[in-house]
Amino acid sequence: EAGVAQSPRYKIIEKRQSVAFWCNPISGHATLYWYQQILGQGPKLLIQFQNNGVVDDSQLPKDRFSAERLKGVDSTLKIQPAKLEDSAVYLCASRRPAGTGYTGANEKLFFGSGTQLSVL
Amino acid sequence: RKEVEQDPGPFNVPEGATVAFNCTYSNSASQSFFWYRQDCRKEPKLLMSVYSSGNEDGRFTAQLNRASQYISLLIRDSKLSDSATYLCVVNLYTDKLIFGTGTRLQVFP
Numbered sequence: 146e147a148g149v150a151q152s153p154r155y156k157i158i159e160k161r162q163s164v165a166f167w168c169n170p171i172s173g174h175a176t177l178y179w180y181q182q183i184l185g186q187g188p189k190l191l192i193q194f195q196n197n198g199v200v201d202d203s204q205l206p207k208d209r210f211s212a213e214r215l216k217g218v219d220s221t222l223k224i225q226p227a228k229l230e231d232s233a234v235y236l237c238a239s240r241r242p243a244g245t246g247y248t249g250a251n252e253k254l255f256f257g258s259g260t261q262l263s264v265l
Numbered sequence: 266r267k268e269v270e271q272d273p274g275p276f277n278v279p280e281g282a283t284v285a286f287n288c289t290y291s292n293s294a295s296q297s298f299f300w301y302r303q304d305c306r307k308e309p310k311l312l313m314s315v316y317s318s319g320n321e322d323g324r325f326t327a328q329l330n331r332a333s334q335y336i337s338l339l340i341r342d343s344k345l346s347d348s349a350t351y352l353c354v355v356n357l358y359t360d361k362l363i364f365g366t367g368t369r370l371q372v373f374p
Contacts, residue, residue, distance in 0.1 A: 176360055187271075187352055187364040188309065201361050236308060240360070253299070254362060256308035
């Protein structure tokens with residue numbers, strides 16, 4: 146099966162500019178996650194979608210970050226304006242939700258290759 | 266207190282050694298648990314799920330202690346190829362998947 150697609154692979158911007166990342170999950174995966182991974186740290190959950198609805202965005206800095214998944218398939222994550230501390234790898238992951246007839250709670254995450262963002 | 270905590274290491278061990286990592290979680294309602302492996306500049310990949318009764322996959326053994334709220338990973342007969350960062354992942358309610366900071370393992374000849 147095709148994997149999770151992300152683009153761009155790399156992005157370099159100056160602080161206060163805006164940037165957008167795109168993710169296309171595995172077909173049929175209802176749950177989509179955006180994680181931020183700063184060098185030397187574990188991935189931090191920014192936002193979780195179930196179909197086109199937001200399940201959790203408690204860690205999303207909403208004054209500058211926004212995300213959408215309008216048709217319940219692909220998703221975009223935007224930063225506006227960017228700060229130096231936003232330099233990180235942005236990982237998109239998808240997963241089948243619990244209770245779909247699979248072993249829901251133990252379903253694994255499928256990650257894209259990530260977007261490495263450098264803010265100068 | 267962080268939701269998922271791990272010792273960041275690094276753990277430097279010789280080939281053939283046995284090494285163990287622990288991970289603690291704060292939410293007693295957590296549903297399921299995993300260990301992921303992340304190689305340098307790569308995305309995380311599932312190593313194994315962690316079941317209540319403990320489970321083994323070749324040289325890897327995972328244990329869960331719900332009473333004490335910790336998870337462990339044991340690697341026996343370490344190989345050079347085991348060098349990576351090991352991430353503990355906890356599934357909270359509503360499939361909210363939280364990663365620990367990761368434990369870095371370096372296996373040397």
